[in-house]
Amino acid sequence: MKITAITIFPEYFAPIKLSLIGKAIESKLIDFKTVDLREFTHDNHRTVDDTPYGGGAGMVMKPEPWGEAIDAELESSEDVLDLVILTPSGTRFNQAFANKLVNSKKLVFACGRYEGIDARVAQHYEKVDGVRVHEVSIGDYVLNGGEVAALVMIEAITRLIPGVIGNPESLLQESHNEIGEVEYPVYTKPSNWRGLEVPEVLTSGNHGEIARWRRQEGLRRSELLRKSE
Ligand code: SAM
Numbered sequence: 001m002k003i004t005a006i007t008i009f010p011e012y013f014a015p016i017k018l019s020l021i022g023k024a025i026e027s028k029l030i031d032f033k034t035v036d037l038r039e040f041t042h043d044n045h046r047t048v049d050d051t052p053y054g055g056g057a058g059m060v061m062k063p064e065p066w067g068e069a070i071d072a073e074l075e076s077s078e079d080v081l082d083l084v085i086l087t088p089s090g091t092r093f094n095q096a097f098a099n100k101l102v103n104s105k106k107l108v109f110a111c112g113r114y115e116g117i118d119a120r121v122a123q124h125y126e127k128v129d130g131v132r133v134h135e136v137s138i139g140d141y142v143l144n145g146g147e148v149a150a151l152v153m154i155e156a157i158t159r160l161i162p163g164v165i166g167n168p169e170s171l172l173q174e175s176h177n178e179i180g181e182v183e184y185p186v187y188t189k190p191s192n193w194r195g196l197e198v199p200e201v202l203t204s205g206n207h208g209e210i211a212r213w214r215r216q217e218g219l220r221r222s223e224l225l226r227k228s229e
Contacts, residue, residue, distance in 0.1 A: 001104065001161060002031045002077070005150050006069045007111040008048055010034035012147035021155060024164045032154075040068040049114050058115040066110065066121045074130060079105035081131050084153065085122050086111055086146030090135035093153055095176035097136070101153075102160040109153070111146030181222040184214040 005013055013034050016022065024030045038046040049059035074081055082104040091097070101107065110117060125131045138149040159165050175182035187198045201213045 001029075001102075001158065002079070002106045003109070003154060003158075004033050004035055004073055004107070005109045005111060005147070005154075006035045006037055006066070006073075007109075007145075007147055007150075008037050008113055009111075009145065009147055010036050012111075012145075013151065016151065016154065020164055020166075021158055024158060024161065027163075029161055029163050030158055035069055035073070037065050037069055040065040040072075052115060056115075060115050061112060061117040063118040063121050063124075066117055067124065070108065070110070070121070070125065070131075073106075073108050074128070077106050077130075081106045081108055083125055083131050083133050084109045084150070085117060085133065085135045086137075086149045087116055087135050088137045088140070088142050090137040092140075093136050093138045093149075093156070095156070096178075098153070098156040098160060101134075101157050107154075107157070109146065109150035111150050113145045181218050182225060184217040184221070 007013070013032075016032055017025065021030065025032050037048055041047055048061055048065050050062050052058065052060045070083065082101060084101075084107060086109065110121070122133055122135055126133045136149075136153070138152050143149060160171065162168065165171060173183065187202060191198045191203060199213065201209050204210070
């Protein structure tokens with residue numbers, strides 16, 4: 001999978017080299033790069049923002065550098081490009097969305113700043129052949145920029161690529177599966193920690209009982225979660 005993050009802060013993506021995703025990049029399962037949006041400006045100040053039409057606080061990201069940066073990705077790609085425009089007003093990202101995007105060959109993340117990206121960028125690429133536009137939010141809160149949101153999405157998507165996670169079985173029993181449940185609580189040694197015992201069933205060696213208990217606990221937690229929403 002090829003992934004590009006277009007940003008005015010390429011340094012934000014330094015942690016991508018760590019841990020499992022870092023290893024997946026090294027072993028070429030993922031081809032990741034950042035693109036500095038300012039490279040696509042043509043003035044001495046490398047301006048990427050301007051005042052909003054209609055007035056109001058803050059600045060809006062200009063469409064021209066975005067257009068040039070995204071066109072460059074499109075021109076250099078033989079694959080359909082999934083263009084993820086990060087915005088708090090987009091479709092909420094979730095596990096089902098990650099499962100869908102893992103089939104993409106080329107993901108491009110447009111990381112906004114200021115008051116966001118001129119709305120015509122999404123409008124334009126919706127009509128361009130070879131591009132699928134996704135306006136995406138990672139949750140109902142406002143971040144300063146899309147970089148952290150892109151990192152969240154990249155991690156959730158790329159861990160689903162075969163070979164990225166050491167033991168693929170760990171993906172099978174995770175929270176937020178197709179039926180919307182969360183995982184059972186997990187424990188390791190010691191069996192007593194600060195007076196707290198591991199549930200007896202887990203040390204019983206009875207695999208049928210363990211599976212039943214885990215299922216019940218997953219359902220109980222899912223129910224609690226739904227009530228708290
Ligand atoms: N004025 C915008 C609004 O109220 O919808 C917020 C802009 S925010 C300060 C700047 C950038 O951060 C956005 O363009 C987007 O790229 C990113 N961002 C902020 N919150 C986000 C979220 N919940 N999910 C995804 N991206 C987010």
